[in-house]
Amino acid sequence: MTRFLTLPAGRRAKWIVFAVWIVAIFAVSAAQLPSKFSAAEKNESTSFLPGSAESTKALAVTKRLQGGERAATVIVYQRREGLAAADRARIAADVRRLDATGPEFPQATRFSAPTLSQDGSTALIVNSLKGNGKGSTIRDPVERYRSLVSGDRGGLVVKVTGPAGFSADAIKVFEGINGTLIGAAVLLVLVLLIIIYRSPFFWFFPLLAVGFGELVSRAAGYGLTQLGVTVNGQSSSILSVLVLGAGTDYALLLVARYREELRHEEDRHVAMARALSTAGPAIVASALTVSIGLLSLSLAKVNGTSGLGPIGAMGILVALVSQMTFLPALLVIVGRRPFWPYVPHVGDRGTDATHGAWRRIGERVAARPGRVALATTALLAVMCFGLLNFSDGLTQSSSFRDRVESVDGQKLIAAAFPAGASAPTDIVVRDAARVAAVVAAVQRVDGVAQVRPTGARGPEGTLLAAALTVDPYAKQAYDLVPKIRAAARSADPRALVGGPSAVEHDLRAASAQDTRLLVPLTLLIVFVILGLLLRAIVAPLLLIATVVLSFAASLGLSALVFDVIFGFPGSDPSLPLFAFIFLVALGVDYNIFLMARVREEAMRLGTREGMLRGLAVTGGVITSAGIVLAGTFSVLAVLPLVFLTELGFTIAFGVLLDTFLVRSVLVPALVLRIGPRAWWPSALAGEDRGATGRAGSGPVPTG
Numbered sequence: 001m002t003r004f005l006t007l008p009a010g011r012r013a014k015w016i017v018f019a020v021w022i023v024a025i026f027a028v029s030a031a032q033l034p035s036k037f038s039a040a041e042k043n044e045s046t047s048f049l050p051g052s053a054e055s056t057k058a059l060a061v062t063k064r065l066q067g068g069e070r071a072a073t074v075i076v077y078q079r080r081e082g083l084a085a086a087d088r089a090r091i092a093a094d095v096r097r098l099d100a101t102g103p104e105f106p107q108a109t110r111f112s113a114p115t116l117s118q119d120g121s122t123a124l125i126v127n128s129l130k131g132n133g134k135g136s137t138i139r140d141p142v143e144r145y146r147s148l149v150s151g152d153r154g155g156l157v158v159k160v161t162g163p164a165g166f167s168a169d170a171i172k173v174f175e176g177i178n179g180t181l182i183g184a185a186v187l188l189v190l191v192l193l194i195i196i197y198r199s200p201f202f203w204f205f206p207l208l209a210v211g212f213g214e215l216v217s218r219a220a221g222y223g224l225t226q227l228g229v230t231v232n233g234q235s236s237s238i239l240s241v242l243v244l245g246a247g248t249d250y251a252l253l254l255v256a257r258y259r260e261e262l263r264h265e266e267d268r269h270v271a272m273a274r275a276l277s278t279a280g281p282a283i284v285a286s287a288l289t290v291s292i293g294l295l296s297l298s299l300a301k302v303n304g305t306s307g308l309g310p311i312g313a314m315g316i317l318v319a320l321v322s323q324m325t326f327l328p329a330l331l332v333i334v335g336r337r338p339f340w341p342y343v344p345h346v347g348d349r350g351t352d353a354t355h356g357a358w359r360r361i362g363e364r365v366a367a368r369p370g371r372v373a374l375a376t377t378a379l380l381a382v383m384c385f386g387l388l389n390f391s392d393g394l395t396q397s398s399s400f401r402d403r404v405e406s407v408d409g410q411k412l413i414a415a416a417f418p419a420g421a422s423a424p425t426d427i428v429v430r431d432a433a434r435v436a437a438v439v440a441a442v443q444r445v446d447g448v449a450q451v452r453p454t455g456a457r458g459p460e461g462t463l464l465a466a467a468l469t470v471d472p473y474a475k476q477a478y479d480l481v482p483k484i485r486a487a488a489r490s491a492d493p494r495a496l497v498g499g500p501s502a503v504e505h506d507l508r509a510a511s512a513q514d515t516r517l518l519v520p521l522t523l524l525i526v527f528v529i530l531g532l533l534l535r536a537i538v539a540p541l542l543l544i545a546t547v548v549l550s551f552a553a554s555l556g557l558s559a560l561v562f563d564v565i566f567g568f569p570g571s572d573p574s575l576p577l578f579a580f581i582f583l584v585a586l587g588v589d590y591n592i593f594l595m596a597r598v599r600e601e602a603m604r605l606g607t608r609e610g611m612l613r614g615l616a617v618t619g620g621v622i623t624s625a626g627i628v629l630a631g632t633f634s635v636l637a638v639l640p641l642v643f644l645t646e647l648g649f650t651i652a653f654g655v656l657l658d659t660f661l662v663r664s665v666l667v668p669a670l671v672l673r674i675g676p677r678a679w680w681p682s683a684l685a686g687e688d689r690g691a692t693g694r695a696g697s698g699p700v701p702t703g
Contacts, residue, residue, distance in 0.1 A: 002277045002280075005276045005277060005280040005281070005284075005324065006272075006273040006276045006277055006280075007325075008272070008276070008324070008325045008326075008328040008329040008332070009269050009270075009272035009273040009276060009328055009329075009332055010269070011269055013329075014269075014328075014329040014332045014333055015329075015333075017325050017326065017329040018326070018329045018330060018333060021212060021322075021325070021326045021329075024216065025212055025215060025216070028215055028216060028219040029215065031219075033218065033219035033222045033223075034215055034218035034219055034222070036222045037218040037219065037221045037222035037225065037231070037236070038218075038236065040222060040225040040226075040231060041135075041174065041231050041232055041233055041236055042230055042231065042232055049302070049303065049503065049506055049507060049510070050301045050302065050303060050510060052301075053506040053510065054485070054496055054497060054498065054502065054506060055497070055498040055499070055502040055503045055505070055506045056498075056506070057496055057498075058426055058428055058496035058497060058498025058499070058502065059426075059498050059503075061428045061460050061461060061496060062426050062428060062456075062463060062498060064458065064460060065428070065456040065457065065458050065460060065461065065463050066456050066463070067130075068130045068131070068132075069130065069131045070128040070129065070130050070131070071128065071129050071131060071138055071162070071163040071164040071167055072126055072127070072128050072129075072162045072163050072164060072422070072423070073108075073126065073127050073128065073129060073141070073142060073145060073160060073162050073164040073165060074124055074125075074126050074160075074161050074162030074164075074165065074409070074413065074422040075094075075098075075111075075124070075125050075126075075145065075149060075158065075159070075160050075161075075409075076122060076123070076124055076158070076159050076161060076409050076412045076413050076422075077090075077091055077114075077122065077123045077124075077125075077156060077157070077158050078121055078122045078123075078156070078157045078412045078415075078416065079121060079155055079156050079157070080121060080155075081121070081155075082119070082120045082121050083116070083120055083121065083122075083123060083156075087123075087156050088114070088123070090153070090156065091114050091123055091125065092114075094125075094148070094149050094158075095111045095113075095114075095125055097148055097149075098111050098125075098127075098145060098148060098149070099111055101141070101144055101145075101148075104141075104144065105129070105140070105141040105144070107129055107130040107131070107132070107137050107141070108127055108128070108129050108130075108141050109127045109128050109129075110127060111125045111126065111127045112125055112126045112127065113125070117416035117417055118416075119416060121416055122412065122413070122415070122416035122417065124413065124417070124421070124422075126162070128164075129141055129142075129164050135167075135171040138164050138167045138168055138171065139167075139168045139171045139172060141164075142160060142164050142165055142167075142168035143168065143172075145160050146160045146405065150405060157412065159405050159406075159408050159409030159412055160405060160406070160409060161405065161406045161407075161408075161409025161410050161412075161413065161422060162406070162409075162422045162423060163422075163423050163500055165405065165406035165409060166396060166397075166406040166407075166410075166423075166473070166500075168406070169400065169404045169405065169406045169407075173233070173400070173639075173640055173641060174232065174233025174234075174236075180638060180639065181237050181240055181241070181635060181636070181638070181639060182214070182240055182244075184635045184638050185240065185241065185244050185632050185635040186207070186211075186244070188631050188632065188634075188635060189207065189210075189244060189248055189628060189631065189632060190203055190207060192624075192627060192628050192631055193206065193207065193248070193628075196252065196624045196628075197255075197339070198341075198342055199338065199339055199340060199341065199342065200340075201338045201340060202338045202339055202340075204338070205327065205330055205331060205334070205338060206247075206248060206251035206252075206255065206323070206327060207248075208330070209247065209251060209322045209323055209326050209327040209330065210243065210244055210247040210248055210251070210319070210322070210323075212322050212326055213243050213247050213318050213319045213321075213322035213323070214240060214243050214244065214247075216318050216322070217239060217243050217314060217315045217318040217319070218239075220314050220318060221236075221239060221311055221314065221315075224310055224311060224314065229307045229310055229311065230303040230304060230306070230307035231307050231311060232304050232307070234304065234308075234641075234643070234644065235304065235307055235308040235311050235312070236311075237636065237639065237644065238308060238312065238647075239311050239312060239315045241632050241633055241635070241636065242312055242315045242316060242319070243315045243316075243318065243319045244632050245628065245629040245631075245632035245633060246287070246290065246315075246316050246319045246320075246629070247319035247322060247323055248625075248628045248629075248632070249589075249625040249628060249629055250283050250287070250319060250320060250323040250324070251323050251327055252621055252624050252625045252628065253279055253282075253283055253593065253621055253622075253625060254275060254276070254279055254280070254283065254323060254324070254327065254328065255327075255331075256279075256620075256621040257274075257275040257278055257279035258271060258272055258275035258328075258331065259339070259344050260275075260344075261274045261275050262336060262344040262345075262346075263344050263345070263346060263347065263348045263349075264346065265346065266346050268331075268332055268335055268336065269332055272328050272331065272332050275328075276324070276328060280324060281596075282592060282593055282596040282597070283320070283323075283324065283593075284320065284324070285529070285533050285592055285596070286588075286589040286590075286592045286593060287316055287317065287319070287320040288529070289526060289529045289530075289585060289588055289589060289592060290313075290316050290585040290586065290589055291312075291313035291314075291316040291317050292313070292525055292529065293522050293525060293526060293581060293584065293585035293588075294308070294309055294312035294313045294316065294581065294585060295309050295310065295312075295313040296309065296518055296521050296522050296525060296581070297309030297312070297518065297581060298310055299514075299517060299518065299521070300510075300514040300517075300518060301510040301513055301514055302507060302510045302511055302514055302574070305511070305514055305574065305577070305578075356616055356619075356620075357619070357620075358615050358616045358617075358618075358619030358620060358664075359612060359613075359615070359616035361615070361619070361664060361665070362611065362612040362615040362616060362668055363612065365665060365668050365669050365672065366608065366611075366612060366668075366672050369668075369669040369670070369672035369673040370669075370673050372665060372666075372669040373666060373669035373670050373673055376661060376662075376665050376666040376669065377549065377666065379661075380549050380550065380552075380553040380661075380662075380666075381549075381553075383552075383553035383554070383556050383557045384549075384552045384553050384556045385556060386555075386556030386557050386558070386559045386560040387552065387555060387556040387559060388556075389556075389559045389560055389563055390555070390556075390559040390571065390576075391559075391563070391569075391570035391571060392475075392508075392570055392571060392572070392573040393475055393569050393570025393571075394568065394569055394570040394571050394572045394642055394643065394646075395473050395474050395475055395478075395504070395569075395570075396473040396500075396504060397410060397471055397473035397474060398569045398570075398642065399572075399641060399642050399643060400640060400641065400642070401640045401641065401642055401645060402640045409422075410422060410471065410473065414471055418449035418450065418467045418468065418469050419468060419469060419470050419471045419472065419474075420449065420466075420467045420468025420469065420470060420471070420472040420477065420501070421449075421467045422472070423472040423473070423499065423500045423501070424465035424466055424467045424468075424472075424499060425465070425466040425467075425468065425472070425481070425484060425497060425498070425499040425500075425501050425502060426463060426464070426465065426466075426497065426498040426499040426502070427442060427451070427463070427464040427465075427466055427484070427488050427495060427496070427497050427498075428460070428461045428462070428463055428464075428495060428496040428497075428498070429461050429462045429463075429464060429488075429492050429495055430460070430461045430492055430494040430495060430496075431461075431492050431494070432457070432461075432462055434491050434492040435453070435462050435464070437491035437492070438451075438464065438488050438491040438492050438495060439451045439452075439453075439464065440491070441487040441488060441490050441491040442464075442466055442484055442487045442488055444487065445480065445483050445484055445487050446483075447468055447469050447470060447476070447477075447480045447483070448466050448467070448468060448469070448480070448484065449467045449468060449469045450466070450467045451464055451465070451466045451467075452464065452465055452467075453465075461496075466484060466499075468480060468501065472499075472500050472501045473500065473501075473504070477501040477504075478501055478504050478505040478508060479505075480501065481497065481501055481502045481505040481506075482505070484497050485497045508573050511573045511574045511577065512573065514574075514577060515574075515576060515577045515580075518577060518581070519577070519580055522580070522581060522584055522585070523544060523548070523584070526540075526544060526584060526585070526588050527540050527541070527544055530543060530544070530588065530591075530592070533592065533596065534595060534596075534599055534679070534682075535679075535682045535684075536678065536679045536680060536681070536682050536684075536685070537680060537681060538674070538677060538678050538679070538680045538685075539595060539671070539678045539679060542667070542670050542671070542674070542678065543588060543591045543595065543667065544584075544588070546587075546591075546662050546666050546667055546670070547583070547584050547587035547588055547591070547658070547662070548584070549662075550583065550587055550654060550657055550658045550661075550662045551579065551580055551583045551584060551587070551654060553657065554579070554583060554650055554651075554653050554654030554657055555575075555576060555579055555650060555654075557653065558579075558646065558649055558650040558653060559571070561649065562646055562649075566645075568642055568646065569642075571643075571646055572642075572643045572646070574643075575643065575646055575647060575650070578647055579647065579650045579651060579654065582633075582651050582654075583650075583651060583654040583655070583658070586629065586651075586655060586658075587654070587655075587658045587662070587663075590622050590625070590626060590658060590659060590663050591663060591667060593618055593622055594614055594615065594618050594622065594663055594667065595614070595667075597613075597614040597617065597618050598610050598611050598613075598614030598615075598671070599679070599684070600614075601613045601614050602614075602676075602679070602684060603684060606676070607671065607672075607675055607676045607678065607679070607684075608672060608675070611668055611671050611672055615664070615668055619664065622659065622663065623659055623660070623664070625659075626655050626656060626658070626659030626660070626663075627656070627659070629655050630651075630652040630653075630655040630656045630659075631652070633647075633648050633651040633652045633655065634648050634649065634652040635648065636648025636649075637649060
């Protein structure tokens with residue numbers, strides 16, 4: 001393995017590695033694979049559902065009954081004091097203008113005659129759009145309708161909403177995410193790298209390697225979509241963050257060791273080979289841990305979550321390969337000069353394992369490890385109480401941070417009509433003789449305003465539309481779905497219930513099942529990997545326990561911040577699962593860097609001195625890596641979606657908490673308190689070389 005890792009440092013091999021990457025980037029760009037990856041995104045909520053979900057089955061039948069998948073466009077007109085004759089004339093004129101766009105949008109039906117509210121203040125006109133899996137078939141006509149009619153016309157408020165309006169707003173947000181995200185993240189990482197390296201030039205090289213990794217990962221992502229992996233705007237954004245954050249972290253860890261070796265070796269090829277052979281195995285182990293942890297998401301029932309598994313794992317591996325091949329080859333080619341003004345020379349003083357800030361922190365912890373561990377655990381436990389404030393009240397209608405027209409329009413409808421009139425619940429009655437009985441049964445459900453036939457019928461059944469009294473995109477509507485299904489099946493045992501509210505209900509149910517499956521599975525995977533790497537059982541259990549405690553504390557404090565400071569209506573039910581996967585994988589990632597070095601030192605000097613030296617030589621670079629990773633995830637907060645804002649904040653805070661408190665204080669305290677027994681059942685647990693080891697062996701290169 002060492003020979004393979006050191007290949008990019010070869011005098012001839014470096015040019016071959018460099019050339020292979022340049023050719024690969026030109027090929028990927030020429031084939032436009034990154035842009036094809038963006039075009040392959042599926043941002044409709046129905047595409048996330050597993051085939052076993054009832055709403056998925058209902059949608060399949062509904063599409064056949066209607067001749068394709070259709071989304072209703074609802075245009076609402078409202079004048080608070082009541083619609084005047086001139087307003088009604090304006091609505092009629094608008095219908096003619098809207099229908100005149102028919103040649104532009106053959107997927108659109110003609111608009112209906114206006115439906116007036118009982119108080120005469122509001123009118124609705126409706127058409128439907130036939131989708132083909134491409135976002136433009138919904139977004140383009142909705143944007144055109146808005147350009148023609150939306151706005152405030154002297155007190156007459158006009159909004160375009162309905163399922164098509166909500167889909168168009170979501171598609172518009174997701175399509176603009178990647179450019180904004182990558183731009184903000186790259187700018188932040190650039191600033192951090194300049195501060196960390198204290199060089200106006202060196203930042204270019206790791207950032208170039210990250211950029212190459214980003215292009216290749218999106219190209220590979222497109223290949224995964226062709227194999228059936230579901231990718232949406234969220235997973236695409238997270239992929240960019242993972243490649244940028246993890247890639248920069250791997251660069252920091254490798255460059256730190258390379259810089260240290262340059263202080264001991266004149267030949268840069270030899271220095272890079274040593275850096276790759278010493279720091280490389282830990283970096284590879286960490287990347288494999290994260291990627292395997294992410295890959296466990298592939299078992300999720302929610303297609304959007306399962307799609308993130310292979311996409312995220314692939315992104316981590318591409319970031320690893322780019323930083324372990326292209327970056328070292330590039331650095332060996334350019335030599336020492338890009339480190340200016342702090343160019344490392346042979347004989348310069350580097351990181352000292354016996355002195356420095358992190359050594360002093362370790363010695364303070366070592367003075368009273370039991371008390372430090374207890375106090376730190378108590379602090380994290382207090383943060384965990386914030387979990388009592390966690391709410392899964394975030395819904396589709398409250399998922400946008402900024403005001404969007406579809407949400408505003410839905411509020412206008414809810415004020416004058418049954419709130420669910422704009423997005424009725426679909427009911428497929430299999431037995432035509434039972435249609436009347438199903439209508440009567442469902443109308444008796446508290447929360448259902450009206451059940452009517454849609455006119456769509458065929459050999460597979462008859463389609464009914466149930467208008468709810470509550471907002472169809474609110475949690476109250478999701479909670480009505482089981483009652484509607486029970487009522488419908490009491491009259492027709494084979495009836496299916498679908499539609500927007502049912503889709504969200506099924507997504508939440510599948511997400512809950514995914515959490516129950518993937519949390520213990522991820523812990524098992526991480527434990528096995530740590531056990532193999534550290535050749536122990538006790539130490540992996542300690543590390544996992546600290547990471548889980550850190551996750552709970554991060555989510556608890558985040559829940560308080562979301563409620564008290566940001567005023568968000570709640571969180572998405574999938575937030576705990578996503579935060580858990582990322583924080584556990586990334587938290588263990590840093591523990592691997594620390595504990596791999598601690599074990600290396602403990603084999604020579606004993607557990608106590610090994611812990612102190614391991615913390616001293618890895619503290620600075622791991623802290624820098626944690627700050628960069630937290631910074632990249634925090635960039636998710638610039639996006640206009642509540643879920644991504646919450647995910648970015650939770651992971652950024654969790655990474656910082658793990659970096660500065662858990663990995664720097666709690667883990668050393670626990671290892672120092674337990675002593676050599678942390679390495680049980682390996683031979684290292686039965687002896688402590690601290691008394692006889694080479695305690696005065698001098699500075700140790702960073703790792």
